[in-house]
Amino acid sequence: MKEKDLRIDELRIVRMIAETASGSKAAQLLDMPQSNVSRALNALERRLGLEIFIRHPRALILSEFGEQFLRRADILLDKHNDLLDMSGTWKRSLNGMVTLGAPIGIQAFLARYLLPPVLRSAPELTVNILTRNPDEREQKHGTLFDSDCDLLISFFQPQDESLIARPLTRFRMGLFACADYIVQSPLHDVDELAQHRCITLRTLGGIRNSWHCYNAAGESIQVEVNGSSVCDNILPAIELAKQGLGIVYAPFYSVAAELEAGTLQPCLPRERGVNMQAWLIYRQRGVLPHRVQVIMDSIMESAKLHAHRLV
Structure with a gap:
């Protein structure tokens, strides 16, 4: 040397x-x-x-x-x-770790539906789930891909055009509140949101969010709302809504357990929510590690099987 x-x-x-x-x-x-x-x-x-x-x-x-x-x-x-x-x-080895970055709100769905098939079929694989919540800048300019991720699930396409972004699944958004809030302050249409307490996300703009829904006439509209509370991820926003402190705008998959338990209810019918796109992002390489390819293919296949739970 x-x-x-x-x-x-x-x-x-x-x-x-x-x-x-x-x-x-x-x-x-x-x-x-x-x-x-x-x-x-x-x-x-x-x-x-x-x-x-x-x-x-x-x-x-x-x-x-x-x-x-x-x-x-x-x-x-x-x-x-x-x-x-x-x-x-070359050795076709599955031994090793795959780091998967994902927003915190989708991790329970990942752990319940998307990851078990591949982890059962390939027990030698180790999956490292990394919380990766996008910020407001990424909504405007595209998501950032951390150097320590092998795969990244994001609601936004990447800033770096050399990265590959595969459409993973579509998912439905909705407006949710606890039963007491809905009884005391029912929401009849999206244009009434300005009169309600809204729990906003920093990802969507901070205290002022733009929420996308269908109105009673079936028209797709965006409504500007001001937050009575602002959260940097979906979990505390859901908890505030469960406590009767306002309406949260969230994917149906993020509140599946709350809907089943009755601690949250949709403010409007499910069909009034819009569908959004989630992407599976990874580096463009001449040779993708076999273990990463196996995880990616399995997640894509499982997402298709459980698409009905998302929309």
Whole structure:
């Protein structure tokens, strides 16, 4: 090995520091002592004779050279991962972990209907379910794909056009409240929402949301509502609605248990809800790891079998 040859571990460290802007956070995510991370970065910069990061009191920021270096390092790391994945695929091994990112509201549906078939048929597979709730920016500009995900379920297509986004399933949205709220403040049509307490989501705009429904005439309309409460994911929003504190706009699959238990009820008939699209997103690679391909194909097939539960 030549003196200035680059090591894959060094490139991983540079990429993780760039993503976190912190040596300590990078060390935690890489499961390494922080001293080793700092030592590796300093040694690499000395060998190159150039600064990759500018040290600020609270953050490590890429230098101009560092930005160019990282761009090329990303290509090398992806090629390296392709080589490793090709080797694993060659052996057709299912051993290993697949990290699946998904919004918290769909995880119970995943665990109940979509994942059991593949986990029963391939017990050597390990699935790591990662909570990945999109934010308001992703609604406007497209979803972000975390570097630690193999697959990502999202309601928005990706910003990065090099990623693959397969239509996973369509799902129906609805308006829900507890029985006492509906008795005291019935909702007859969507244009009355301005008179109601609404529980809004940060994903959909924060305190002011745009809710999409069909009115009594069967016309698809968007209604602007102001939140009496604002939540950054669907679970606390559902709980507030169960406590009689307003109406929540949510997928039917997210409130399936509450509807069955009677703790929530639809404010309007099911057919008044609109259907939305969920996407299964993954990296475009020459060779997709066999274990990822198996999980992806099984989820797609199970989603078709249980589509009636979603719409």
